[in-house]
Every structure is written in C-alpha cells, then in structure tokens.
Amino acid sequence: MDTANGELLHREEWNDHLIEIIASDGLRSLFFASRFLQSCMSVNHPERLQLSYTRYMLLGLPALESVQHILIIGIGAGSLIHYCHHHYPESVIDAVDSSPRIITLARQYFMLPEDDRIRIHCADGLAFLEEAAAGRHYDLILVDAFDHEGMAENIYSSPFFRRCSTMLADQGMLSCNLWSGDDHLLGTIRQSIAAYLDGHIFVSVPDRDNAVILAFRQPVPWDRFIRSREEWLELEARFDLDFRTMLKVARNESRSLLQRLFPVFPWS
Template sequence: MTDSQHISVYREFCENRLVEILDGKGTRSLYFGGQYLQSRMALHAPHLLLLPYTHYMMFSLLLARKIERVLLIGLGAGSLVRFLHHHFPTCVIDAVDNSERIIKLAKGYFQLPTSHAIRVHCLDGNRFFEVAEPEIEYDMILLDAFDETGMATHIYAEPFIRSCATFLASGGLLISNLWSGGTRPAQDFDAELAPILPGGLLLPVPERGNVISIRSHHQPDWRRICRGKEQLLQLEKHYHIDFPQMVKVAMRHNLSIGQRLARLFSL
C-alpha cells in the first residue's frame, strides 16, 4: 500500500496475514492483506470517526436510552473505543479481540485510551460470553469483527447473536457492521436476527459495501429518529457526524412512502 503520499510506520506478517500501518495527510491507517482498510485515525483528533461505516454505527446514538455500559466485539485500531470514551468518559467499555498483536498495535500506534472504564479482553467473542458475569447488561453491543476475508463467521452466527441478546439490556441495541459485498447478503443475516431481536433497522452506507444493522428487543422509536432539524444539526456539530443525512437514509430504506410523508409532516 505504500506510495509517495504515505509513510509506512509498521509492516509485518502477523498471524498469517499482512498487517500495515501507514501515515499520510494527517491520518494513520491500519490495513490488512495489503489492500483492505480496517481503520483510520486523525492524528490531531484521535476521537473523530473518519470511516463512513463507523458514522452509521453511531446512528444508534439517536435510539440509545442510556450509554453506561458498552461491549465491542472486534477492537481493530480502536476507533469506536476512542470515540465513545471521549464523549462518554464514565461509560464502561468492554473491548474484545482475539488477536494479542492487534491489541498491542491499537495501544502502541493508535492511542487507545488508558482508563479504568476501558477493559480490553484478548478472547474469542464466544469465550468472552462464557466467562462474563451473567448479571451484566449492555446498553450497546457493537459487532465489528472483520479481517481481510470478510465477516468473522463464528461471530456473525445465530448462536452468538442469542448470547448477545441475553446480555443486552431491555432498551439496549445490537449494532452490527455487515458487508453486503460478501457471499452472504446482509439482508439475509439481518432477517435471521428478527426472531431473536424483533425491532430493527437496516442502514446501507452510501457508496460503500457496508450495511449497518441495528436490532433491539423493541421496535425503533421513530420520534427519537425524526427529530427537529435544529436538534439534528446540534448533534452533527457535537459528534462531527452527519445525522440529518443518516436520518434520510434510515427513512428511505425502512419506511414506506406514506410513512415517510407522515413523519415529515409531523416535524
């Protein structure tokens, strides 16, 4: 991936895959397999989310009733951990990744915060649920377990999703980064979630291969999503995320024309 606009700061074969870290134009990026961008960080503001799919995962902020405890399956370079810890510093975050080397890179190269509120676990996701305290309930569970071959098959599977639902708070959200370009369509996987978590939204990320699934024990509250324009603009300014545009995408892909018109006229 190196070229005249990028400086290589790390490169090695790690666990049978090429892992590279490149700097360029004020950013630091993590690549797998020589071409697959996994994460990107702004060196001047590490808490900012730079990749579009992470913005759409944080669409869930419109629906979250509270954000006191979060579970992230798939740490990568830690973009979502940095973002959540910056905006919700007292939130307890459990970040799970089965690669000790990737965890070390996140800490050593991507400014993963050090805090009593952040607990990093070098475990397989299924093993984490086996050893987790059964009384724990998460307000958000974020699935972002990818490598250069696509979605981690043992994570994006019905048994694992049932474990997620067990540890999800009553008003909690399961947010999954799906890849529509894979051999398994995102919509098919999301349909398998419906019997487990009946309330849901699908958010295709414009001009990207990602589709974000947001699932819950309850149907989504569209009054929280379709807020007034000024409220959405304030959220956009605060989080540096284009909430007005994401609301349009959510309505277009999850509501009928009649439902959309009813929502627009109710604002």
C-alpha cells in the same frame, strides 16, 4: 519508508496474514492484506470517526436515553473505543478482540485509550459473552469483527446474536458492521438478528461495500427521532455526527417501514 499512499510505519506477517500501518495527511490507517482498510484515525483528533461506516453504526444514538455500559467486539485500531470514551465520559467500556497482535499494534500506533473505565479483553467474542460477560447488560453493543477474509464467522452467527439479545439492556441498541458483497450471507445474518431482536434498521453505507444493521429489543423507537431543527443541531454538534443525512439514507432504504413517520420529520 515511503509508499504510494503515504509513509509505511509498520509491516508484518501475523499468522500468515499481512498487516500494514500507513501514515498520510495526519491520518494513520490499518490495512489487512494491503487491500482492506480496517481502521483509520486522526492523530490530532482520535475521537473523530474517519470512516463513514463507523458513523453509520452510530446513527441510532438519538434513540438511546442512557449509555452507561458499552461492549465493542472487534478492536482494530480502536476508532470506536476512542469515540465512545470521548463522547460518553461516564460509561464503562468492554472492548474485545481475539488477536493479541492487533491489540498490541492499537496500543503502539493508535493511542488506544486505557483507564479505569476501559477494559481490554483478548478473547473470542462469543466466548467472552458466554463466560466473562455472563450476567452483564449493555446499553450499546458495537460489532465490527473483521479479518483479511471478511466477517468473523463465529461472531456473525446465530449463537452470537442470541447471546447479544440476552445481554442487551431493555432500551439498548446492537449495531453491526456488515460486508455487503454476499447478499445470501447478509440475508442470513439479518434473519439471525431478527430471530432474537424485534426492531431493526438496515442501511447500505453510501459509496462503500459496507452495510449496517441496528437492532433493538423492542420495535424501533422512531418517536425519539422526531425532534426540532434546533434539537438536531445540538445533537449533531454534541456527537459530531450528521444524523439527519444518515437518517435520510435510512428512510430511503426502508421507506416501506417508515413512510408513516418520516413525512413529519423536520429535515430542513
């Protein structure tokens, strides 16, 4: 069946919520309620991040010295799993989603990678942290837990971020995708994260309603972003991300915090 936006591969009602999967120009997209694009994947290159907010979630990768253990809260179509599995071939990934149906669709339509390095968990994200993941430490925690109504309330909450803070490695990073339509809610979330983690980068994703917050146990290690042009080119090729452009956006949004360091950055 064809739709105005491409070929409709799948449509169903799950728990009174409409889920659609549409194919177009080599891409497969997961929609909630016909309006909310949740994930998008290239069939030929599933490791490439198609949506800009997912790329901004990873703009802090140059600050991480080692990534061996990764936690992903919110599987969706598995874009972040594909990316991390490809770019960190020696890492172990815990991926958590509360919807068994979403996990099944990710397997059926989005080639969800599964091997001895990827552990898929059908569980509430907060409950997973409190029970199954107790005692573990993660170098990278990615939070992208949305449904048709927006951010999952129990995930974007003070108890959740408190648990994240206890499980984040000393040199690790927490990265959260936020929906920026509610300024009061965004402020509450930022305060919750700041209560438990000292370093933060907040970025509004250009031309989207998403925002991203990156958080660290220590103050943001800005010195790790001071690199030569050749080093940036190597990193950008390795991770398939335009770090310098994204960092310019972060600089412009957080100028008061970064004005001491960013003037010496080799942007050209």
